[in-house]
Amino acid sequence: MTSQLPAEPGSPLSAIDTPALIIDLDAFEANLRRMADYVGGHEIRLRAHAKTHKSPIIARKQMALGAIGICCQKVSEAEIMVAGGVDNVLVSNEIVGSRKLDRLAALARQAEIAVCADCPSNIEALGQAAEKFGVRLTVLVEIDVGAGRCGVAPGEEALGLARAIDVHPALRFGGLQAYHGSAQHIRGSEERRHATECAVHLTRETVTLLESHGLASKIIGGGGTGSFEIETASGLYNELQAGSYIFMDADYARNHAAEGSIFESFSHALFIFTTVMSRPAENRAIVDAGLKAVSVDSGLPEVVGDKRVRFTKISDEHGVLTAETAGILPGYGEKLLVIPGHCDPTVNMHDFYVCVRGLNTAGAHVEAVWPVAARGALF
């Protein structure tokens, strides 16, 4: 089926159909510029993560402001990014299965592609796919620096994999993937710093070990929105992989920033616009944004505006707003903005971004409608 557009450029905010995924263009552009300024002032490169936005339009904006490339998590995402004009992609993930590997290797004929690996048989399979398509694939070794997800142990195990990549004629050793995913969401800034510094320490030892065996890590990548200043300060990491900084979400807003951090200068730029579809009781407003419009894995959305109005329940197609003070709930038919708990899986539920200029002004209007081009790119 052809997807239905929630709005046309030029429409006032009030005319946007709901539930819709909204970008506050002013806040979004400011977030992009702040990160570009930060990266410009430090000895670090930005390889922004496209898993957050799934949009080649946004990826190209990031690169126009200095990002040297992007990260993807899936081959199908990378295909869509390359088709959309992005020429440098690191798949910051392991790719398994011959169909995906063939597509990855084929893509390396069109753009600069790198990928991660954490086991010998995957390296072997990557090499076979690269040979089949006549390309030389850049492969990073992923090390587990504390997240407990993918990645070999730092040190000797990583060295073994780096060697296997280095000696393979169709592969090129590209460096280390050292991303500490779970550290991003540690609330306390000192605890987050500690976890990230442990990751830096493990990465540094591994880089040194590899160097002592003649293996240079061209890319030492990691650093999400919650921690990238610490990886930058390490003087070791050379690529940041932050994604959420462009939008921010309610979960990231719960992090406490360290003093002097630029983290707090990023502002919410992603919202769900929703309509009050029922006011069945004095203290209950039902909105049309449910589980199919906003992901609740990191908690319920937060209502913009009066902090006393709370999003307290959600089901497939409905959200329930309540307030302790009667009379402050939005009325029947009113539209309001809510901040998603977690931006990435929320974006992945929508076909379009409705990009609004002057969101907080009387002249708020739709400036553009961008497809979430890689929505559902699971493979």
Added chain:
Amino acid sequence: MTSQLPAEPGSPLSAIDTPALIIDLDAFEANLRRMADYVGGHEIRLRAHAKTHKSPIIARKQMALGAIGICCQKVSEAEIMVAGGVDNVLVSNEIVGSRKLDRLAALARQAEIAVCADCPSNIEALGQAAEKFGVRLTVLVEIDVGAGRCGVAPGEEALGLARAIDVHPALRFGGLQAYHGSAQHIRGSEERRHATECAVHLTRETVTLLESHGLASKIIGGGGTGSFEIETASGLYNELQAGSYIFMDADYARNHAAEGSIFESFSHALFIFTTVMSRPAENRAIVDAGLKAVSVDSGLPEVVGDKRVRFTKISDEHGVLTAETAGILPGYGEKLLVIPGHCDPTVNMHDFYVCVRGLNTAGAHVEAVWPVAARGALF
């Protein structure tokens, strides 16, 4: 972007790309037949809920087995169902906003369409849209029978709305929407029975009150997968709105069925097929199904097969499997099935159903690939 198909008909199970949404056709067809047999043996009609499957193919199968129509929650869902050959749709929800109301009224020129309302201004707006498109819209009054979501109070308030519909020249009073959503997931069968019988009681009083004022409820609808036997036994309800019975999910499996209930004869027919993409530690297998492939609002997925293998963590693109006994985790590159916690929002993340025949046999193969045609139909 054109979506990538995860498999072609004829492929063996092992060739399906992952993460994929799988229908076990044998189990699915048995579930369809069981419900059809049940409805055939009782004084009740089935109006199956299409919010679960979002597929006109499945809706037509339900109607071929006796369902008199389907339910949708969104106008855009209803449009896709009608375009796919479904001629009788109840939008079991309130529709707010002129754009949606116009589309709803226009659709009533193509198929039999009914909708719910729970406030006077919505009834007025429905009437205007119906007049604009020269149709007579059937409108049900939604009453809140315990779910605390949409719906007016049973009794006098409902009578007021039914009268407003009845006197409007472009509207037709269609009956009562009396669905107790939250009762579906009450674990204990006695507690669930109690909540549902309260709903039946409130509905009966309202039906009687309306009849005493000359307003007949042609449709008295409700009853989800967790409770439909109780609504049927009431002798009052005449339409069931169950949806999940076709697939079942891990959350519904946690319900305790009453003795003699047919609930337990429904079996899991919906799965996510996922690949082990990393085995970084003895007690950790990482699979490629994360938050963008399976909804966790009702808990993590459950692994099919060895009950000692558990899905213990999830992030955007990764799932973590662990087991107390070392050595029983699936190996690198292995593919396995998991049962989603909640089928509806999980289906809504996928572009295709991969329909497998003989799933539990050596000859398991893809028989069809069906689009999730109304995926993302949010409006």
